[in-house]
Amino acid sequence: MKTRFWILLPGIMLVLAVTLLSWKDIQKGPSIPEDVNTILSNSCYGCHSTGARAEDAVKALDFKKWDEYKATKKVSLFNEIHEVLEEGKMPPEKFLNKNPDKAPSAEDKEKIMKWTKEETAKLME
Amino acid sequence: MRKVYAILGFTLLVLILIQFFRPEKNLGDIDTHDDFIQVSQVPDTLARIFLNSCYDCHSNYTKYPWYASIAPVSWYLNKHIVEGKAHLNFSSWGIIDKAKKISLLDNICEECSDGVMPLKSYLLIHHHAALSPQEIAAICEWAEKEAMEIMKSE
Structure with a gap:
């Protein structure tokens, strides 16, 4: 179980990062x-x-x-x-x-x- | 053989006849108080480049070569001068509105960088008008600064 979590971690982080980045775009709004x-x-x-x-x-x-x-x-x-x-x-x-x-x-x-x-x-x- | 003479004779006649159709020459004042170099206080090194590479078609004063009076060359040159001045006339820089000036400065850099200007056909005869990469970089750097200055000015 533990090892599987560590394998998945980079994937989770990537999903988080993408969400955060697009969130920033949404927040900024269209100029x-x-x-x-x-x-x-x-x-x-x-x-x-x-x-x-x-x-x-x-x-x-x-x-x-x-x-x-x-x-x-x-x-x-x-x-x-x-x-x-x-x-x-x-x-x-x-x-x-x-x-x-x-x-x-x-x-x-x-x-x-x-x-x-x-x-x-x-x-x- | 007679046919060849007829064709030659006809061509010659046409060449002579077209000489009577002369476009008006672009020979206004070199110095006007609306001139780009004066109004925007272009530094000497750059002013020389603009005068040398751009002003023949983008100002009210063209330095014509001797063959420029001969049709159809004269027509061809005249077309370029009329079109060039319609896009950008450095002689009337002072009366162009601010936003348009900024746009022109931006385009000056862009067209030189892309090799669109000076025209290939112009460079064919005016070798000295070709711009080196350093000259283009200097033009762009100055143009950007000037555009910013115009933007801030009242």
Whole structure:
């Protein structure tokens, strides 16, 4: 019985560690507001998050790593998100042709653009 | 043989005719008070790099080589200058808003690091414009610092 416990110990510790780590994540909460996150996950995360096949897109902007970006990088990305939405460059036409359901509505775009402006203002304070 | 002459003659005629279509040259003032190097007080060593490697397409003043006046080369260069200035014009740095400046500084570092800029076609002729890894590192380090400064400024 005793030996079996010692064999199991590393496993138990691992489970504990993983739980604790993910608990920390849960506690921290998302830095992106829920309504914005819904739009982003529908229209953007497909290419702009770790693990997506579009390597260049992930490199340019990875929403999964959002919290790791420096403040200046965030300002830079907010600025670009605003720009590509305003100019209609993102999501790309090719992508929308294949996935018409992923097109953000005009209202969605407005919401994201407003969010980028507000967050930029906060960061620049 | 007559056919060859006809083709040669025709090509020559086209080459002569296209010379009449000249894009306007990018020859504004070198010094303006909105210039990047002045506004952001770029250190001399870096200023030289920017002037040497970037300003031909990213400012209001291009140092044209002699063949730049000849079409279709002139059209090709003009296209790059117009596009370059649309993305980033160092001559009007002073009037760009703060967030956009931070974004541009970030992109300057990124594009140089990724080898996107200076353009390969530009380097083909301007060997001296190529950036060494040390120069790129210096640009990035300074750009990051400047971005932070702009962020903190009122």
